[in-house]
Amino acid sequence: MLSHAILEQLGVFVHPDVLTADQCRDWRQRAVKAESRPGFVYKQGKSRLDEDARRTQEVGLTPEDAKRLDQQIAAVLPALDRHFDMALGPLCEYRCMLYDSGDFFVPHYDVTAVEGETVRNVHKRTVTLLIFLNAPDDPEVPYQGGELTFFGLLDVPDSDQHGFSVEAKQGKLVAFKSDILHSVTPVLSGNRCVIVAWFHDQSKHRETTHGG
Amino acid sequence: MADDQNTDKPVRAESAYHHPLPDGSGLLFDQTTQTAYPITESARLIWELCDGEHDFDQIVSAVETKYDVNRETAENDAKLLLADLREKGLLADRDTA
Numbered sequence: 001m002l003s004h005a006i007l008e009q010l011g012v013f014v015h016p017d018v019l020t021a022d023q024c025r026d027w028r029q030r031a032v033k034a035e036s037r038p039g040f041v042y043k044q045g046k047s048r049l050d051e052d053a054r055r056t057q058e059v060g061l062t063p064e065d066a067k068r069l070d071q072q073i074a075a076v077l078p079a080l081d082r083h084f085d086m087a088l089g090p091l092c093e094y095r096c097m098l099y100d101s102g103d104f105f106v107p108h109y110d111v112t113a114v115e116g117e118t119v120r121n122v123h124k125r126t127v128t129l130l131i132f133l134n135a136p137d138d139p140e141v142p143y144q145g146g147e148l149t150f151f152g153l154l155d156v157p158d159s160d161q162h163g164f165s166v167e168a169k170q171g172k173l174v175a176f177k178s179d180i181l182h183s184v185t186p187v188l189s190g191n192r193c194v195i196v197a198w199f200h201d202q203s204k205h206r207e208t209t210h211g212g
Numbered sequence: 213m214a215d216d217q218n219t220d221k222p223v224r225a226e227s228a229y230h231h232p233l234p235d236g237s238g239l240l241f242d243q244t245t246q247t248a249y250p251i252t253e254s255a256r257l258i259w260e261l262c263d264g265e266h267d268f269d270q271i272v273s274a275v276e277t278k279y280d281v282n283r284e285t286a287e288n289d290a291k292l293l294l295a296d297l298r299e300k301g302l303l304a305d306r307d308t309a
Contacts, residue, residue, distance in 0.1 A: 002239075006239065154248070156229035162241070
């Protein structure tokens with residue numbers, strides 16, 4: 001695995017401990033108790049269930065929970081602006097992702113080129129933010145597999161074929177441009193839980209005001 | 213170091229690629245093993261001179277000049293790095309260079 005310092009130079013922002021162990025436990029417990037739905041994939045402007053491409057459960061965060069998360073990560077936001085060299089604005093589309101044993105997400109991009117018929121936010125995404133709520137070495141809820149892996153980071157031939165994993169640690173925040181190819185390898189045992197949210201292109205917000 | 217090594221002109225392996233990083237360091241990527249190796253800025257200079265045109269003495273001179281170090285230090289650093297690159301398969305075999 002590449003060090004944080006190198007990942008950052010390749011465009012992937014890493015903060016080792018944005019949330020405390022207690023905060024992670026609290027988010028995780030809320031997520032597993034909440035009503036979840038299968039994660040969809042976006043293809044040709046439409047979102048749909050495709051268990052060959054993605055198998056995971058999603059839990060949407062309430063506006064109150066989103067506000068609470070904003071407060072918990074507020075100290076990191078200036079560093080994110082600096083890393084991505086832009087004013088990222090507010091986070092959007094907050095959700096918890098629950099990966100049970102066998103769940104995965106094949107290599108994909110988080111942003112689509114154009115606004116879709118049933119996908120009204122995905123084309124606006126600029127930066128993806130992810131926080132690990134547990135990790136393989138977690139003393140309470142460990143898991144195996146489920147590696148967040150980036151592709152195309154290097155300027156070498158067939159770069160999209162070469163993946164680099166990020167070491168998961170409870171409370172670690174990872175942020176990356178939404179057009180970076182990435183995947184989650186199959187969870188081999190246990191349950192992987194992360195929070196995901198996106199920064200949107202503010203100019204596209206002004207163009208289209210409808211929700212997603 | 214033996215004379216043949218002093219006149220050896222190291223060549224990068226065909227499967228090895230360099231990805232420069234903004235801080236001046238870099239990553240060497242071996243496409244065969246799909247492994248990335250971080251290298252320092254000075255190692256990057258040595259790597260770039262492994263072009264089959266520069267021999268060991270010329271590489272050492274380049275390091276000595278750029279980093280203002282004495283000959284012995286430059287020689288040791290270059291020797292260690294080249295041995296490491298060779299061990300990792302990032303340099304072509306001498307026979308095929």
